[in-house]
Amino acid sequence: MPLQARIEAILIADDPATFVTRELERVELQFGGIEGDRHFGILAKANVRQPMYKRGQEIMNRRQLSIVSVEELQGIAERIGVKEIQPAWLGANIVISGVPELTKLPMGIRMMLPSGGGLVCEGENEPCSGPGRIIAEHYQDSLLTKLFIQKAQQARGIVAYVERPGELKVGDLVQIYN
Amino acid sequence: MPLQARIEAILIADDPATFVTRELERVELQFGGIEGDRHFGILAKANVRQPMYKRGQEIMNRRQLSIVSVEELQGIAERIGVKEIQPAWLGANIVISGVPELTKLPMGIRMMLPSGGGLVCEGENEPCSGPGRIIAEHYQDSLLTKLFIQKAQQARGIVAYVERPGELKVGDLVQIYN
Numbered sequence: 001m002p003l004q005a006r007i008e009a010i011l012i013a014d015d016p017a018t019f020v021t022r023e024l025e026r027v028e029l030q031f032g033g034i035e036g037d038r039h040f041g042i043l044a045k046a047n048v049r050q051p052m053y054k055r056g057q058e059i060m061n062r063r064q065l066s067i068v069s070v071e072e073l074q075g076i077a078e079r080i081g082v083k084e085i086q087p088a089w090l091g092a093n094i095v096i097s098g099v100p101e102l103t104k105l106p107m108g109i110r111m112m113l114p115s116g117g118g119l120v121c122e123g124e125n126e127p128c129s130g131p132g133r134i135i136a137e138h139y140q141d142s143l144l145t146k147l148f149i150q151k152a153q154q155a156r157g158i159v160a161y162v163e164r165p166g167e168l169k170v171g172d173l174v175q176i177y178n
Numbered sequence: 179m180p181l182q183a184r185i186e187a188i189l190i191a192d193d194p195a196t197f198v199t200r201e202l203e204r205v206e207l208q209f210g211g212i213e214g215d216r217h218f219g220i221l222a223k224a225n226v227r228q229p230m231y232k233r234g235q236e237i238m239n240r241r242q243l244s245i246v247s248v249e250e251l252q253g254i255a256e257r258i259g260v261k262e263i264q265p266a267w268l269g270a271n272i273v274i275s276g277v278p279e280l281t282k283l284p285m286g287i288r289m290m291l292p293s294g295g296g297l298v299c300e301g302e303n304e305p306c307s308g309p310g311r312i313i314a315e316h317y318q319d320s321l322l323t324k325l326f327i328q329k330a331q332q333a334r335g336i337v338a339y340v341e342r343p344g345e346l347k348v349g350d351l352v353q354i355y356n
Contacts, residue, residue, distance in 0.1 A: 031238065042220060043209070052290055052296060053294075053296065053342060057294075057342060058342070059296070059341050059342045060209065060298075060339065060342075062298075062341075106284075106285070107284070107285040107286040108285040108286070108300070108301060112230055116231075116232075116235075118230060118231065118237070120238075120240075122286070123286060161238065163238045163240075164224075164231060164235060164236070164237045164238075
């Protein structure tokens, strides 16, 4: 039986000045992700996350979309002692509910959309300091940056790429399976 | 420590009449795989291996390259009682030695080439009847088709895609790691 998740929010990082995302009601996913988003592209430039390549070399883009779960974000918020962590602060593109352990989904797992599109999980999105700093700024507490990195391990969601394009809307039910 | 493998052969399926491959001394891997090979392409058409899509729909190509190991092919040959299984009969593109359990490598594992190129493992290439029939023809024994499918489980190699282009030559040593 596939797991079922509900799409709670869709977000885009289309302000070149920040990775923080803003909400959309729907999106037409393309090969490469969300057009206009800073992570959009079938190809991407290697960075610190791919130390086996020289920085800036072109590689296939396995990190087109950041997906987070309502349940996991609430868990992180509780562990670092704040009311909430907004998905936009993490640069998330898709927020789902119904999959409490989203971050543990293995690589290669598919998320099938009602439109017929499909995403492929590329594994855990390891917490880094950028979102930690946004959270720290919001709550005016500089200790939260490091605390976020510690307490968000295995809970900060996954990255994914678009295997087949298709529409995605808030409220969609998606099926997760191998 | 990364695993190390040696490239024993490089093969291309460039005869439209068959999936059987022929040997090359070297190849310039591209985004999409081996140019001219029947599985070349950043995109591919969905087939029986992707039943969640309609047949013929365009999807990202996760099956650009078929990689097999000398040790595993010898193991299959012994289990089905034949002298050898030639990689070309399976439509293999890359033959390696030094990784006896190649097929168990998880999705997402990288193979780094001396040229700076990189491949990503997309998991087990599940045995199907096509190669079984070629083996059966070669040894004039029709029972071998089914026997191959049974005995090649978890030993028929992996599929992979090109994450970063680069040259690959027979004799290259490649590093396998997460």
